[in-house]
Amino acid sequence: MAFNDIPHFNANPCFARRRDFLRRTGQGIGMLALANLLQENEVKAAPDLALNPLAPRQGNFPSKAKSVIWLFMNGGQSQVDTWDYKPALEKHDGQELKGFDKFTGFFSGEVGPLMKSPFKFEQKGKSGCWVPEIFPNMVDHVDDMAFIHSCFTETNNHSPALFQINTGFSRMGFPCVGSWVTYGLGSVSQNLPAFVVMYDTLGRGLPKGHASNWGAGFLPGIFQGTALNPQGQPIDNLSRLPHMNEKEQRNQLDLVTRLNRIHQEEAPHEAALAARIESFELAYRMQMSAPEAFDVDMEPERIRRMYGLDNKKCSHFARQALVARRLVERGSRFVQIYSGGMENERSWDGHRDIQGNHRQFAGETDQPIGALLTDLKQRGLLDSTLVICCGEFGRLPIVQKTKDKNFLGRDHNPHAFTTWMAGGGVKGGTHYGETDEVGFKAAVNRVGVNDLHATILHLLGIDHTKLTYRFNGRDFRLTDVAGNVVKEIIA
């Protein structure tokens, strides 16, 4: 479908070699690595990266997953209150956690004893997965989900942890997973943004660290995430100027093309000029197709209800989940949705009241996520869509003790959190890795952020050691110098 959209200049012998062209146009010496990767795999379509860096391309090996929807539980979901049920916590409720380093969480002065989960758990699905009462919809999908219970990260503070899970580095300034993936694979659709990010639309703020969480770092800027505007037009400059209709704009565009062609005759060898002419035609088409993709009102009533668009509690997240499905259906490569805004009560960051906080945010997300999985599955899209769900870290099994005895919250915990994935070639019903008895630290088959990233890339057909970008003298990778694929969760 979208291949018709890609400009082809193969006829010109001067640019037969992409590698040369990349150099010549200053497209970025960094991308040479990608050109190598592609040559190695003898991609048949031979997209010209310099002319269209977002042209779709294959990874290193065949894969089921073509696109990603990442549901980000911002602020840090508590593993022991969600997907990592710990009966021992009930037994040890109120007891001191021996040997606990008070600097583990964010508040070193508010260290209390172990606290059991306030939620009831039941075993569900063929796989017998323990599910908390706050996920009445997701419960139907546990046999499609693969859980990694032994995830850990390296910092106890929101923004470095957000940077780490998104970019692999706790420091600012590195490309995020979505950027690496679109850099590696391009985008099936040329009429829609390849990498879309949606954050809280209720005015509760952006995740800590803001746009750097979906930034392209040193990769070319086109690979950065397009954050949809929370209100108004989702993307800038999508609608025609108010004084123009279609005919008038078409005429103007035709003039641009004609005048550009006159100029191009002087420099017939400058493929960049031709690419730019083509980009106006692409823009013209995007102007038509993108608003359609964002228009959830076009969905049947049944679907809208299933996601919860009529449910005040979750309609905001439901709308985003539905937009995500429409985007991957239409060929966007990577979609990330943040549940919750900034820290504390505006996100999953339940420092004061884990029960109230997690009940609220589960209420905002459970139905839409359940619906998204159902919807993807019934459309046959679940196989090609990798759904990922996690936060930037987990939470401590102990209570965050404050003067106010009514406050029963949990502080940050970098040592353990659970990630689940579904679809996209994932082995449903798997449980990989374990935390210790009380869910404090990942203990068995520990999975670091680099491992998580390596696994995501693998599911998309990319060898994480081969996806590199040359920047200031070094071939950078998403996984830096580490990363092991968690093969056990792959079907």
Next chain:
Amino acid sequence: MKKITTLSVFLFASFAIAGEADDFAFFESKVRPILIDHCYSCHAKDAKKIRGELLLDSKEGWMKGGESGQIIIPGNPEKSLFVKVLSYNDTIQMPPKGKLADKDIAILTEWVKRGAPDPRKGSAPAIAAKKIDYESAKKYWAWQPLKKVAPPKLKDQSWCKTPIDHFLKFNMEAKGITPNPIADKTKLIRRAHLDLLGIPPTPEEVETFLKDKSDDAYSRMVDRLLQNPHYGERWGRHWLDVARFAESHGYEQDYDRPNAYHYRDFVIKALNQDLPYDTFIKWQLAGDEYEPSNPLAMMATGFLAAGTHATQITASQAEKERYDELDDIVRTVGTTMLGLTIACARCHDHKFDPISATDYYRMASTFSTTVRSDYDLNLSTGNYAQEKAEFDAGKKKLEEARANWERDNLSAKLEAWVKAGAKDAPQSDFLFAEVKSAVAKNGTSLGILSNGIITATGKNPDFENYTITLHSNTNHVTALRLEALRDASLVKGGPGRAPNGNFALSDFKVTVNPFDSKKNLTTPQPVKLKSVRSSFDQKGLPASATIDKDKKSSWAIDPQFGKDHQVVYELEKALDLPHGAEWVITLDFNGNNQHNIGKLRVTFSSMDKPALAVTPVPEKTLAALEKLKAGQKLAASEITDLGMWYRTKDTDWQKLNKAVDDFIAKEPKPKMVKALISSEGVPAVRLHTQGADFYDPVHILKRGDLNQKVSVASIGFPQVLMKSSDAEKHWITKAPEGSKTSYRRKSLAEWITDTEQGAGMLLARVIVNRVWHYHFGRGIVATPSDFGVQGEKPSNPELLDWLASEFIHKGWKLKELHKLIMTSAAYMQSSSVDEPRLLKDRENNLVWHFQSRRLEAEIIRDSMLAVSGTLDATPFGPGTLDPNHKRRSIYFFVKRSKLIPMMMLFDAPDSLQDLALRPTTTIAPQALLMMNSSIVRGYADALAARVAKDAGESLEARIQRAYQLVLSRNAKSLELKEGIEFLKEQEGFYKADKKPESLALADFCQALFSLNEFVFLD
């Protein structure tokens, strides 16, 4: 005795042997299988990849230890890293795949406890931690001294204009390729303007240039452009790319750096003034050490401060964050100035270049005590000193006149007044007493002024307590008043010392100790305060909070800054103190960090409902009057006190005094400005940091891991760029006595600019190449920030060395370098290409044609502003986030979380790391912007209005004018035809609109902005 000893040794030895057999069996049956199963895959000689330089498949292996040093201390499991890592409580956790079963851990622990008996005899070959061979490394071209080269001789030098062309043509001749002829003059003027100034020439400039037929017309045009102030704004932006310049901290909150723009202005000014490049570099590294009294040199240090900075640092993360921050500085200095990827050596020696981790940490130590600071700079010029001296002399004269009058007249007049009945004696609702002492608990310096006012200066601790002791003669006290007073030296005029001028007074407590008739103290007693009245209360922070029981609740005054504030405390019971009393007042500031009062006074009232804001009078003046009235004799000091008050009633004195006051009002003020700088011994910008600002000394870290400090890193420079390994002594300067800074950065700056023995030659090569890169679209070294082994090789090393030598020789002058390059045939040639030559040199390594390329984001926008006649050329000062502003794009405020969408669309940098090569992408959203953005449309509207005004009604004249403005040339006949047709059609479409004609013309102008020709440098 001796025998026994021998015997016992023997006994023990035999015991040991017996035990050894057991232990070996234990090893073979229990320990070895665990090692094989869980450790050998990474720690055996035949492992695919040996990790951590550690072998566990022989006794010798573990005895040697690994990267982290000794791992087993036989007999002591607690101290053995080997055991610690098994517990998964250490930063290193082994095996990495998952914790061992408890029983296995118990076995290995037991083994170490037994003394780690190990029968394995195998050898452990040294795992080569590669040593860098500096002597052979120095043979690499980039670390070599500059070669003395002369321009080569050519077969045919007719094309050549400068020695540059000789170097290039020589290689072209060898490859049998011919360069292009010189481009036509319309192209040349547009090229030069866009390249040097970043805006196109005006039609008038084009016309003048075309008419100028003299030989040096082009060269004079280049000279003219180099004097144009837009030059600094265009080329300054290039430097800001590599300096990762931004005006916010990044990370969590991305707080603004409101004073960071001074660095941007420094760069622009330095370029416009043609500051020698070596000085440019020296100031950015250590301007505060070279020229502390030169504001421009101070502002230059903003370079070191420009990187990101975590704004929410927990105590446990602080040191790691600091090492990250040093890494940002070392990395940026390395790549930006030296094309050296030093930061690759943070975790281990550089994989490709001869830079050791030790080099890295020694260089990092240069900056160990350097912090970013918002610092007051005095921008006053030389005139100020002179004006101030004149002012001081004038003021002195007037003050003398007043003093003379007082000396000659005051006592007589006072006497006469008393004799006449002392009418109109001074009075006030409040009196001030003598301040005996004012002490602060946590380090604030409190000063006492003669009018009872207390000032707080120096350290401003987070929380503070002031204790003020007063001796008062007022014998009936109904109320106390606290004045918090404004002062120009405080932020926003105060009265608080908080970063916004506010204060938060949490408690006001009073104790009184009456004097007896002999002026002896009696018994101190607390004074109960009944009610409060205040001039202003910040919402939720009322003055009443200062006498409630809550120790944190406070009185504050945001947003009423820069005003005097008062609060009156009425006593629960009025006090009668016939002989006066000692009063002790305590003020507690517990409400908010650093919210202490900067200037205050406490006064007393005898009245029932004293007014709030009245000027108090001194008690002693009143006392003197009382004595006088009672016919008592006054002491000399009392006469003076009285006189001080009395003089204010005299019209002659008033005149003299007014002359002094009027004169003082005209005092020349130093021009002070706050700038974000980097220095040492200055208050650091802290934000929400729980840890220290810096950690001194810096340590060499193993694998970049804070938990593996190897040793203290002393200042040093990369060895490959020094004559010998300890040659750093050559540049290291001791800080002079009393210096706030360590002079380590100055030492670094001396080394980096030293062309004889230091890195100066590389410094020159790198900048010369950068300038070449920006002029030609591709450097002689195509990786301008990486001159290392991994970088591209120079396409013409002789030319590079020749340019660098010339550059140094001519005094590091960038403008001369521009001129040299821009007057070459290589630069002036046309951009046309053809297949035969492309096949020979597709990458244009030989520079046989000018490389046409898309302009940068800033230049596209600035050009639209310029040609539409709406550009506001005001330079310098704070930037803005407003996308509609009309100044040049370099004056956008660079907020890391709110980058300007239009700039980002056209590949502007994200300012997180230094960027030498901007990518050039072509994507549909760029086209959408040109088509649909109201901002671009605004430029098109303005251009259309300008065109209509300049060209009149004729469509042809309009199109010509638009072409001249936008593309610096006339429209060709085909273009004219297309344009006229379009204008007519569009006008027809808009028939129903009010102004179809101007809509159509604006549509046309907008179309011109969308043209390739407009956004390409050609």
